[in-house]
Amino acid sequence: MSRQDDEEIIAAAREGFLDEAREMLAQFERALLVMEEDPADAENLNAAFRAAHTIKGTAGLFGFERVVAFTHEAETLLECLRAGQIAVDERVAALLLQSRDQIEHLLDEVRTGEENPALAERSRTLGAALRAVMGAPAAADDVRPAGPGVHEAGDDAPAGESVGDGCWHLSLRFGADALRNGLDPLAFIRYLPSVGAVRGVKVVGSLVPTLEELDPENCHLGFELRVDGAPDEASLLAVFEFCADDCDIAILSPGASAADHAALLERRTGGDDAARAELLALWSQIGLELPLRRATAGAAVGEAVSSPDAAAGDRPAVEASTVPAAPSGDAPVAVPQIERRVASAPTDRRENEPERRTGGKDRRAGDETRFIRVRADKLDRLIDLIGELVIASSGAQLVASQEDSPSFGEASQRIHDLVQEARDGALGLRMVPIGETFSRFHRVVRDVCKQLGKDVDLQITGGDTELDKSMVETIADPLMHLVRNSLDHGIEPAEDRAAAGKSPQGRLALHAYHESGSIVIEVSDDGRGLNRDRILAKAVERGLVAPDAVLDDEQVHQLIFAPGFSTADAVTNLSGRGVGMDVVKRNIESLRGQIKIASQAGRGTTMQVRLPLTLAIIDGFLTSVGGVSYVLPLELVAECLEVPEECDGRTDRIAGHFDLRGEVLPYLDLGRFYRHPLPTSGRRSLVLVRDGSSRVGLVVDRLHGEHQTVIKPLGQVFQHIRGLAGSTILGSGEVALILDVPALLTRAAEISRSAVGDNRTGRTPAPHAVHSSAA
Amino acid sequence: MDRCLSITGEMTIMAASAVRDQVLAALQESSTSATLDLSQVEAIDSAGVQILLAARRTAAARELGLVVTGITPAIAEALAVYGLDAEHLSTGATA
Numbered sequence: 001m002s003r004q005d006d007e008e009i010i011a012a013a014r015e016g017f018l019d020e021a022r023e024m025l026a027q028f029e030r031a032l033l034v035m036e037e038d039p040a041d042a043e044n045l046n047a048a049f050r051a052a053h054t055i056k057g058t059a060g061l062f063g064f065e066r067v068v069a070f071t072h073e074a075e076t077l078l079e080c081l082r083a084g085q086i087a088v089d090e091r092v093a094a095l096l097l098q099s100r101d102q103i104e105h106l107l108d109e110v111r112t113g114e115e116n117p118a119l120a121e122r123s124r125t126l127g128a129a130l131r132a133v134m135g136a137p138a139a140a141d142d143v144r145p146a147g148p149g150v151h152e153a154g155d156d157a158p159a160g161e162s163v164g165d166g167c168w169h170l171s172l173r174f175g176a177d178a179l180r181n182g183l184d185p186l187a188f189i190r191y192l193p194s195v196g197a198v199r200g201v202k203v204v205g206s207l208v209p210t211l212e213e214l215d216p217e218n219c220h221l222g223f224e225l226r227v228d229g230a231p232d233e234a235s236l237l238a239v240f241e242f243c244a245d246d247c248d249i250a251i252l253s254p255g256a257s258a259a260d261h262a263a264l265l266e267r268r269t270g271g272d273d274a275a276r277a278e279l280l281a282l283w284s285q286i287g288l289e290l291p292l293r294r295a296t297a298g299a300a301v302g303e304a305v306s307s308p309d310a311a312a313g314d315r316p317a318v319e320a321s322t323v324p325a326a327p328s329g330d331a332p333v334a335v336p337q338i339e340r341r342v343a344s345a346p347t348d349r350r351e352n353e354p355e356r357r358t359g360g361k362d363r364r365a366g367d368e369t370r371f372i373r374v375r376a377d378k379l380d381r382l383i384d385l386i387g388e389l390v391i392a393s394s395g396a397q398l399v400a401s402q403e404d405s406p407s408f409g410e411a412s413q414r415i416h417d418l419v420q421e422a423r424d425g426a427l428g429l430r431m432v433p434i435g436e437t438f439s440r441f442h443r444v445v446r447d448v449c450k451q452l453g454k455d456v457d458l459q460i461t462g463g464d465t466e467l468d469k470s471m472v473e474t475i476a477d478p479l480m481h482l483v484r485n486s487l488d489h490g491i492e493p494a495e496d497r498a499a500a501g502k503s504p505q506g507r508l509a510l511h512a513y514h515e516s517g518s519i520v521i522e523v524s525d526d527g528r529g530l531n532r533d534r535i536l537a538k539a540v541e542r543g544l545v546a547p548d549a550v551l552d553d554e555q556v557h558q559l560i561f562a563p564g565f566s567t568a569d570a571v572t573n574l575s576g577r578g579v580g581m582d583v584v585k586r587n588i589e590s591l592r593g594q595i596k597i598a599s600q601a602g603r604g605t606t607m608q609v610r611l612p613l614t615l616a617i618i619d620g621f622l623t624s625v626g627g628v629s630y631v632l633p634l635e636l637v638a639e640c641l642e643v644p645e646e647c648d649g650r651t652d653r654i655a656g657h658f659d660l661r662g663e664v665l666p667y668l669d670l671g672r673f674y675r676h677p678l679p680t681s682g683r684r685s686l687v688l689v690r691d692g693s694s695r696v697g698l699v700v701d702r703l704h705g706e707h708q709t710v711i712k713p714l715g716q717v718f719q720h721i722r723g724l725a726g727s728t729i730l731g732s733g734e735v736a737l738i739l740d741v742p743a744l745l746t747r748a749a750e751i752s753r754s755a756v757g758d759n760r761t762g763r764t765p766a767p768h769a770v771h772s773s774a775a
Numbered sequence: 776m777d778r779c780l781s782i783t784g785e786m787t788i789m790a791a792s793a794v795r796d797q798v799l800a801a802l803q804e805s806s807t808s809a810t811l812d813l814s815q816v817e818a819i820d821s822a823g824v825q826i827l828l829a830a831r832r833t834a835a836a837r838e839l840g841l842v843v844t845g846i847t848p849a850i851a852e853a854l855a856v857y858g859l860d861a862e863h864l865s866t867g868a869t870a
Contacts, residue, residue, distance in 0.1 A: 069789075179788050184821045189856050201858035208825055210833040211799040216791035216822055220829075223857070286858075 014110070016373060017058050021107050024051040025100060026436065032096050033442045039088035042194070048096070049078040050242060055103060057182040059110075066115075066123065067106045073127040074099040080134050083190045095129055097443070102126050167199055168236060169252040169288060170225040171264055173207070178219040178246040185221050185247075191239050196230030200286025206278050219246075224279070226286045261288075376469070379429055386419070386426045387617055387710035393419045394708065394731030420708065423617055430470070434512050434521070435463025437476050441483055441510060448487045455505045456491055462512035467519045471591055471611060475521070478584040478595075482523040482607050483508065485581070490527030490605050500602060502526065518593075518635075519613055524606035530599040532556050538565065557597035561585040592725055594691075594742050620709030620728070622736065623687060623700040626676020629736035630700065631709050631728055636741050638688040643699055655751035658697060660688070667697035668748035670739075673723070689741050696748045698739075711738060722747060778805035781845075783815040786823025794823065798830050805839060814845025819853050827864045834866045841866045 031048035034041060052075040059067035074096060080086050105119055174185050192198050204222035208214070230236050233251050240249050250267065252260050269275040393416045400409040438460045445458045467475075491497075491506035498504050511522040532553065539545045539559045551559075559565060563582040588595050593611035612618070612633075620631035644658045654672045657664050667686065671678055686697045711726045718724065725740035780801035786794050801809050811830065816823075827843065834841035843864040846854070854860055 179791075179820075179822050179825075184788075186821050186824075186853055186856055201856070203824075203828065203857050203859060205828055205832065208828040208832060210836055211795055211802065211826070211829045212833065214795060214826070214829045216795040216826060217788060219821065219825070221821060221825060 012375070014062060015375075017062055018107060018111055019373070020058060021055050021103075024055045025104055025107075026440065027051040028055075028100050028103075029097070029443050030439060032093060032100065033446060035088055035096075036090075036093045036446075039093075042082075045078065045082050045088075049075065049082055052078055052103075053182060053242070060180075060182055062110075064106075064110050066120065067103065067110060070099070070106055070123045070127060071103055073130045074103070077130045077134055079187050079190065082194065084194060086134065092133055095126070095133060097447075098126060099130065166254045167226040167228045167287070168196065168230050168233075168254060169256070169261075169264075169283075170223070170227060170236065171250040171252075171268060172225070172240070173204075173222040173248040173268075174219045174243070175246040175248070176218045176220070178221075178243060180217050180219075181246055183243040183246050185219070185223070185243075188240055188243060188247075189223065189225070192225070192227060192236075195235050195239055196227040199226040199228050201225045202282040202286055204279065204282060206275060224282045224286060224288075226288060374429075379426075383426050383430065383617075386423050389419050390423055390617060390708045390710050391729050391731065395733070396731070398731040423708070427468075427617060430468050431466035432469045432472055433464045433466050434472060434519075435460070435465075437472055437479065438463050438510050438512070440476070441479070444480065444483055445487065445508060448484060452488065452493075454487065454491060454493060456487060456508050457505055459507065459509040460511075461509070465512035465514060465519060467611065467613065474587060474591055475609070475611065478587045478609070479510075479521065479523065481581065481584045482609075483510075486523060486525040486527065486605065486607075490525040490529075492528050496528075500528075514613070515610075518610045521609040521611070522606055523609075524604060526604040529601040529603055529605050530557060530560070530597065531601065535559050553599075554596070557599060560597070561595070592740070618709050618711060618738075620707045620738070621687070622704035622707040622730075623685075623698075624702045624704065625670045625674065625700050626678075628674075628676065629704075629730060629734060630670065631707060631736050631738045632687060632689060632698070633738075633741065634706060636689045636691060638690045638695060640703055641686045641688060641697070643684045643686045655748045658686075660697075665695055665697055666748045667699060668744055668751070669699040671699065671701065673747075689745075691742050691745050694745055694749075696741075696745050698744065707736075709736075709738060777808055777810070778802075779810040779812060781812040781815055784817055786813075786816050786819040786826065788820060788822040791822040791826065795826050795829070798826060799833070802830065802833055802837065802839060802841075808840025808842065809834065810842045810844060812845040813843065813850055814847060816845075816847065816850060819850050824853060824857060824859070828859075831864050831866055839866070 028048050028051035031044050031051065034044045035048065038044070052071055056068055056071040056075055059071065077092070077096065077099075081088055081092070086092070102119075102122060106123070109115060109119060172185070174183070178185065189198070189201065202224045204224065207222045208220045214220070227236065233253060236251055237244075237249065240247055250264055252264060265276060265279060268279055393412065396412040397409075397416055400412040441460075442458060445456055448454075449456050486508055487506075491508065492500070492502075494504040497506065507526045509522070509524045511524070513520055535556055536545070536551070536559070539556075539562070540547050542562075542565070544559060544562050544565070545551065561581050561584070565581065585595055588609055588611070591611050593609060596608045596610070597605065598608065599605040619634040621634045621637045623630050623632065641660075644660075646656070646658050653669065655666060655668045658667050659665075665688070670676075671684075684699055684701055685703050686699050687703070688695055688697050707730070709728045712728055714721075714724060714727055718727075723740050723744045724737050725743075726738045728736050728738055730736050778801045780797060782794060782797065784790060798811065801811070811827075813819075831841055833839075841864070843861045846861045851860070854864075
């Protein structure tokens with residue numbers, strides 16, 4: 001392991017932070033969108049709060065002040081929402097969404113290291129807006145009117161309550177780092193009324209040192225609280241859920257015995273008399289009277305904080321009150337009981353409510369057991385290595401067969417199988433579900449719909465379909481274009497929809513699934529569909545196609561991917577400028593993917609994006625043509641045939657059609673296509689490959705069978721060659737070329753179309769000449 | 776000598792160190808009592824409340840009077856959550 005200097009470590013940690021922040025923002029956004037739908041969903045509010053809180057906390061660790069300061073504003077508003085001080089309405093939700101964007105921009109600033117004054121200004125205005133939302137009610141809100149059980153804190157509880165009066169007793173001691181970790185005790189106590197009415201709260205003053213000794217960033221706060229009407233202990237613990245690491249919480253149930261109280265007293269004071277007296281006084285002030293307790297004690301130690309003498313003087317009373325009340329239950333017996341309760345609390349909570357494990361410390365602790373963050377370059381290195389291993393194992397197999405040693409062959413086969421498994425495992429590490437990318441579109445759809453005044457329902461299916469992480473990132477932008485395009489041009493305004501007899505609410509669906517080694521992502525809408533005539537007219541107008549050209553639907557649809565093509569009459573700021581669809585296509589093709597369109601006028605449009613599962617290693621099918629090895633992706637190979645007569649008869653023809661069991665299919669003679677010298681002898685074969693619904697026969701010299709193929713990019717010089725997707729190294733050390741089947745398909749169709757006339761006359765249907773052989 | 780300190784800006788974790796130093800200086804300078812005017816405080820959090828509690832304790836230890844005034848609604852709200860008010864934070868020593 002090489003030694004990293006501090007800067008590198010910090011930079012790496014910062015990357016981790018930015019990554020995590022991005023996830024938190026996504027969680028924040030999801031929560032906000034649900035909030036709009038269901039403002040009362042408390043768990044959801046908590047999720048939003050936790051997300052904002054985590055971002056703030058971690059940003060604080062790194063000293064990203066601008067992020068901290070702004071996120072704090074948003075968090076404060078969420079806190080008010082949680083506490084029920086203000087209600088979620090459209091304005092609040094919109095502001096929070098804007099805040100989310102602002103946080104994202106601020107994080108971008110962290111990433112780039114550039115400070116943008118306009119952004120700082122925006123932080124200020126947005127922060128002010130957030131405060132304004134809170135401010136209105138807060139100002140008139142010294143005594144908060146909201147919610148059940150809001151208390152006039154500071155007032156002592158009604159007299160007469162004693163042990164077993166139906167109140168829960170909470171004893172909180174916040175850890176020294178609580179404030180530094182961004183956990184403000186205020187927030188938690190403010191939130192308590194959502195669980196039960198706070199009957200009395202006291203700060204344990206003696207815990208706070210004098211100013212001289214005070215480290216103002218350390219937390220020395222401890223509280224004694226009485227809460228009425230909480231349903232159970234778990235609900236109380238839940239309030240303090242994500243400060244559990246920074247807060248010592250003891251809870252006594254309404255029916256807790258005097259022994260329990262005595263034990264808590266012991267636990268909190270550790271036998272220190274002054275502290276014991278102070279605590280008893282505080283308890284008395286919030287209405288917790290221990291049995292047999294002398295009434296004077298409370299008054300005597302009212303100011304225990306600053307008058308230890310009084311406390312000392314009260315000592316006998318304390319002794320008198322606790323010991324007789326619990327003769328058998330002095331500290332040694334009772335303490336374990338409370339200890340156990342406290343210790344077991346977090347565990348119980350996790351068991352009962354696993355879905356809560358998504359926030360703050362808890363979330364992190366949970367994630368650590370299920371996920372490990374790994375640097376992407378380490379994974380890439382591993383996959384590279386596995387790639388080399390695949391090649392080396394092919395080499396070993398080759399040697400084994402040359403040596404003609406059965407035992408070596410067996411051993412190398414075993415290695416080969418294991419390498420294959422390792423390969424799948426390694427590639428699997430890079431696979432992530434696409435759902436996360438999809439869920440971003442909730443926000444996009446919401447925003448665009450608001451802007452356009454449309455009502456569209458987004459349906460997502462197949463979110464757990466996995467694809468390569470690097471692809472997820474590249475595919476997000478093109479998908480965004482497609483979604484916006486559908487919303488803007490596809491789905492009609494409600495009036496038009498009603499007039500066309502459709503439901504006024506539009507439907508946009510994102511769907512993903514695996515199909516023959518590819519991942520297919522579909523963006524479909526039930527809008528007006530592509531207008532074939534208009535596209536064609538525009539294309540002719542722009543000189544993209546000849547006026548007399550005869551194009552099928554698919555070809556017409558592909559025209560919209562031409563650079564600068566737009567049929568929109570009105571350019572909106574969303575789309576319609578003709579920028580985008582060509583970029584979409586280019587991006588998808590850069591991933592060795594394709595995009596297809598199916599559209600029906602008046603019924604809707606489906607854009608289908610088909611991507612390879614991985615960019616690194618594929619199962620290939622090895623062939624050779626003119627002495628050069630070519631690899632086809634195995635999953636695209638449908639069958640292998642003897643070359644039909646009609647393909648071999650015409651030696652001058654690169655492509656044409658042949659007859660497969662009565663079906664006419666195009667073929668491409670690879671030897672001629674790549675201008676290899678024709679083999680002098682030997683039978684050639686035809687490999688039938690399919691891509692989606694279309695199939696094409698490729699004529700090759702020899703078939704070599706399956707081959708694990710590590711894809712290496714082609715050098716610059718070769719990149720313009722049509723029909724090649726990359727190269728690979730064979731076990732023998734030889735270089736093989738990987739064929740780009742979709743491109744070949746297109747090319748074969750082009751060539752055979754241009755020769756369609758004479759092909760028809762020259763073709764002799766001869767089913768008897770076709771022989772299927774095992775694929 | 777009486778000392779009146781008007782705290783401006785935030786009494787939050789972000790400003791806690793500076794505020795502590797100011798308050799401590801004010802208490803050290805005063806011989807009989809000190810007044811903390813909070814009317815210019817824009818925001819307060821637990822760190823701020825903690826400073827006020829520490830100030831009371833310090834004043835009590837030094838047998839100084841401490842009067843906390845200018846409690847804004849926002850501060851009152853924060854204090855209320857903790858069951859505190861201006862009187863709790865002031866000491867009863869020679870005013």
